[in-house]
Amino acid sequence: MNKMTVDELKNLVEAKTGPFVTLTLPTLRNGVDTRQNPIRFKKLLRDAEERLINSGMRQADTQQLLEPARKLLEDSLFWQHQDESLTVFISPRLFRYYKMPAKSDELVIVGERFHIKPILQLLTSDRRCYILALSQNKVRLLEATQSGAREIELKDMPKGLDEALNIDTQARQVQFRTLTNTRPGKGDAVFYGLGAQSDLNKEHIHRYLHQVNDGVIKYLKAPAPLVFAGVDFLFPMYKEVNTYKPLMETQISGNPDELAIEELYKHAWSIAQPVFEKARLDAADYYQQIANTPRASHRIGQVAPAAFQGRVELLFVQSDAQSWGSYAPEVGAVHEYDSPQPGSEDMLDFAAAHTLLHGGTVYALDRQMMPNGSSVAAIFRY
Numbered sequence: 318m319n320k321m322t323v324d325e326l327k328n329l330v331e332a333k334t335g336p337f338v339t340l341t342l343p344t345l346r347n348g349v350d351t352r353q354n355p356i357r358f359k360k361l362l363r364d365a366e367e368r369l370i371n372s373g374m375r376q377a378d379t380q381q382l383l384e385p386a387r388k389l390l391e392d393s394l395f396w397q398h399q400d401e402s403l404t405v406f407i408s409p410r411l412f413r414y415y416k417m418p419a420k421s422d423e424l425v426i427v428g429e430r431f432h433i434k435p436i437l438q439l440l441t442s443d444r445r446c447y448i449l450a451l452s453q454n455k456v457r458l459l460e461a462t463q464s465g466a467r468e469i470e471l472k473d474m475p476k477g478l479d480e481a482l483n484i485d486t487q488a489r490q491v492q493f494r495t496l497t498n499t500r501p502g503k504g505d506a507v508f509y510g511l512g513a514q515s516d517l518n519k520e521h522i523h524r525y526l527h528q529v530n531d532g533v534i535k536y537l538k539a540p541a542p543l544v545f546a547g548v549d550f551l552f553p554m555y556k557e558v559n560t561y562k563p564l565m566e567t568q569i570s571g572n573p574d575e576l577a578i579e580e581l582y583k584h585a586w587s588i589a590q591p592v593f594e595k596a597r598l599d600a601a602d603y604y605q606q607i608a609n610t611p612r613a614s615h616r617i618g619q620v621a622p623a624a625f626q627g628r629v630e631l632l633f634v635q636s637d638a639q640s641w642g643s644y645a646p647e648v649g650a651v652h653e654y655d656s657p658q659p660g661s662e663d664m665l666d667f668a669a670a671h672t673l674l675h676g677g678t679v680y681a682l683d684r685q686m687m688p689n690g691s692s693v694a695a696i697f698r699y
């Protein structure tokens with residue numbers, strides 16, 4: 318499966334050689350129901366082939382274009398491990414597919430560029446967080462999006478406490494032990510070993526945590542939240558050395574070495590989710606405050622050119638709506654249509670793509686969540 322990034326989106330939006338086919342399929346995930354997935358996908362491919370032939374493409378060329386997608390039909394394991402929906406992009410020079418964490422309608426679009434709105438949920442509002450899984454023996458940094466988590470390869474980083482402090486072979490036998498009640502009012506956590514010289518006190522742990530913070534900070538892209546996973550006594554100590562501001566106050570408690578990536582992702586995403594929701598609500602409130610000023614618009618004829626020019630800072634689009642039209646960049650104008658026309662495209666999709674490409678934020682929402690009841694709402698940079 319392909320990973321969605323802004324660079325990947327740019328490749329999709331700026332692809333030059335068509336025709337371009339976009340397919341979306343709501344997928345089934347459980348038991349024998351998964352057998353319906355390839356059957357329904359095959360129907361979408363037949364529909365796409367028919368549209369391509371009707372547009373004047375030779376049948377042999379059509380079959381060659383769709384061949385990479387047809388090969389998916391032969392992979393039974395692929396169809397048994399789906400998410401909520403599947404989006405597929407096909408052109409003569411590009412074939413991509415993405416498993417999506419939310420349901421989508423069945424969709425077949427053949428046009429002059431890819432229809433990217435179905436995958437906006439993988440990028441919209443930069444819903445992303447990081448997970449720092451830290452123990453005595455291992456340092457793991459994971460990047461999580463709505464579609465799952467991946468481990469980031471850390472270079473020039475200690476693999477654990479031993480390597481960070483250059484502990485010799487004998488000292489590698491140390492183990493976590495929290496000493497409590499040894500002195501009145503004291504409960505410092507130490508690594509306790511074979512003798513007094515191998516006892517690692519709070520100062521040693523701080524040295525280790527400093528190295529971890531200095532190492533991971535270059536991999537963190539603000540302002541994505543960072544969720545700490547580790548035993549309880551390490552978290553307040555890590556907060557003392559941490560220099561990354563979006564560190565979440567809630568941790569994943571326990572030894573993270575015992576948790577698979579999927580488990581870490583589940584816990585971290587539930588911790589970060591309220592942050593994402595608050596950002597959307599704050600953005601909607603701000604839009605309402607400036608809705609009647611030149612800094613905002615709910616008209617696609619104004620929003621689409623502004624997005625193309627890089628002037629849209631924040632965009633709301635209705636995920637299940639289309640606004641058909643065409644954009645003439647030489648005059649900066651949108652021609653709007655009541656229904657699809659030759660050479661037309663969904664201008665909501667157009668505006669979302671160019672907003673993201675210029676570093677803006679996009680929220681693809683259900684109609685009831687749109688801030689003004691319209692299919693589009695934008696805040697301009699200027």
